[in-house]
Structure formats: C-alpha cells, structure tokens
Amino acid sequence: xxxxxxxxxxxxxxxxxxxxxxxxxxxxxxxxxxxxxxxxxxxxxxxxxxxxxxxxxxxxxxxxxxxxxxxxxxxxxxxxxxxxxxxxxxxxxxxxxxxxxxxxxxxxxx
Amino acid sequence: xxxxxxxxxxxxxxxxxxxxxxxxxxxxxxxxxxxxxxxxxxxxxxxxxxxxxxxxxxxxxxxxxxxxxxxxxxxxxxxxxxxxxxxxxxxxxxxxxxxxxxxxxxxxxxxxxxxx
Numbered sequence: 001x002x003x004x005x006x007x008x009x010x011x012x013x014x015x016x017x018x019x020x021x022x023x024x025x026x027x028x029x030x031x032x033x034x035x036x037x038x039x040x041x042x043x044x045x046x047x048x049x050x051x052x053x054x055x056x057x058x059x060x061x062x063x064x065x066x067x068x069x070x071x072x073x074x075x076x077x078x079x080x081x082x083x084x085x086x087x088x089x090x091x092x093x094x095x096x097x098x099x100x101x102x103x104x105x106x107x108x109x110x
Numbered sequence: 111x112x113x114x115x116x117x118x119x120x121x122x123x124x125x126x127x128x129x130x131x132x133x134x135x136x137x138x139x140x141x142x143x144x145x146x147x148x149x150x151x152x153x154x155x156x157x158x159x160x161x162x163x164x165x166x167x168x169x170x171x172x173x174x175x176x177x178x179x180x181x182x183x184x185x186x187x188x189x190x191x192x193x194x195x196x197x198x199x200x201x202x203x204x205x206x207x208x209x210x211x212x213x214x215x216x217x218x219x220x221x222x223x224x225x226x
Contacts, residue, residue, distance in 0.1 A: 030213075031213060031214070033214070033215075035217070040222075041219065041220075042200065042217050042218060042219040042220050043153065043200060043202075043217040044217075045214065045215075045216060045217070048214055088152060088153075092213060096141065096143075096158065096165070096166065096204065096213045096215075097143065097155040097158060097166050097168060098143075098145075098153075098155065098202075098215060099155070100152040100153050100154075101152060102151075102152050103152055
C-alpha cells in the first residue's frame with residue numbers, strides 16, 4: 001500500500017519562507033494533499049495538486065510535485081506565527097482513502 | 111460555507127461501554143469517511159461509504175460498525191470500548207464526479223473520545 005513520509009519538525013522565523021517536504025511510494029496516486037492541524041483542532045484542507053501538474057500556487061502557498069521522484073513540497077511564503085501547526089501530507093490510495101504522513105510540526109518564532 | 115458536522119465533540123466512556131458518533135456531511139456530498147487519530151499520531155482510515163454502501167475498509171476493529179443513512183449522515187458505533195480506543199475520530203466527506211476537486215475530502219472538527 002501507500003507509504004507517506006515527512007520530516008517531523010521545522011522551525012523558522014516570522015517572515016521567512018517555510019518548506020515542508022514529503023515523499024510517497026504509490027506512483028498511481030492521483031491527488032496529493034496538504035492539511036493543517038492546530039492543537040486539539042480538526043484537519044483543515046490547505047491545498048491539493050493533481051498528479052499531472054508539477055506546480056500549484058495559491059496565495060502564500062506553493063506546492064511542487066516531482067512525480068519521477070515521488071516528492072511533494074509545500075512552501076509557505078512570509079510565514080506568520082499563526083502558521084504554527086502540524087502539516088500533514090496525504091495521498092489518495094485504494095478506492096479514495098487518504099494515507100497520511102506522520103505530520104511536520106512547524107514552529108514559527110517572532 | 112457549510113462544513114462537516116460531528117457530534118458529540120467530546121465523549122467520555124468507561125471500558126466495555128458503547129459509543130455512537132455521528133457525522134453530517136457537507137450538503138450534496140455523497141461519500142463519508144471515518145478516520146481515527148491517536149495522540150501524536152497521523153489519522154488512520156477506518157471505513158468509508160458511498161451512496162449508503164460501504165466503499166472501502168481500513169483498520170476498523172470488529173467491535174466497530176458504521177453505516178450511512180438515506181440523508182447521507184453516518185454513524186460510527188463502537189462497542190466493548192477499550193482504553194486504546196481513546197482518540198480523536200474524524201469524519202470527512204467528498205463528492206463523486208468529474209470536477210477538479212472530485213474526491214477531495216473535507217474534514218469535520220472531530221469527536222474526542224476518552225475511555226476511562
């Protein structure tokens with residue numbers, strides 16, 4: 001089945017760019033997603049990218065997909081303290097189920 | 111915009127008791143998914159339903175069952191609760207079709223279940 005891996009922790013200063021990386025194993029994954037989870041809260045869909053795209057930009061968020069290397073990244077420009085959260089990379093596997101990475105904790109310091 | 115609604119938001123049960131979690135998908139969404147997130151863990155897929163039929167099954171214990179009703183809401187029934195069932199239970203919904211965001215899952219706020 002699908003296996004999704006992410007780095008566990010990233011610390012940046014306010015105003016810097018953050019880059020969170022993710023790798024996946026199933027080359028047939030059609031959609032890849034980024035979700036944000038604040039402490040004790042639900043999963044907020046941030047953005048997604050279809051597998052036939054290599055880049056998607058949405059305001060401060062840029063998603064890059066390298067399908068050959070099965071590598072996905074999320075870049076947050078001008079990172080703010082409110083961006084501090086856990087970010088999950090997820091890939092579609094099976095019928096339509098999501099397989100999540102372990103999550104990357106992003107800590108933004110003033 | 112309307113989101114996925116889950117109830118209750120918090121639930122405390124004793125071991126060996128039963129619990130029922132409810133999920134109301136985004137209006138017009140026809141597919142519901144259940145996930146379990148243990149403390150410090152990533153969400154794990156349990157089960158999904160499309161048009162009231164089970165569409166996929168993940169790591170759902172035999173003590174748990176679920177169904178989707180004619181109004182598309184779903185219930186997760188959990189029996190013989192164990193300490194290890196303490197977790198955040200998420201419901202997500204999506205819409206089948208040809209749109210760009212087909213199968214994109216939108217999550218509810220979760221139900222935090224504590225088993226004592």
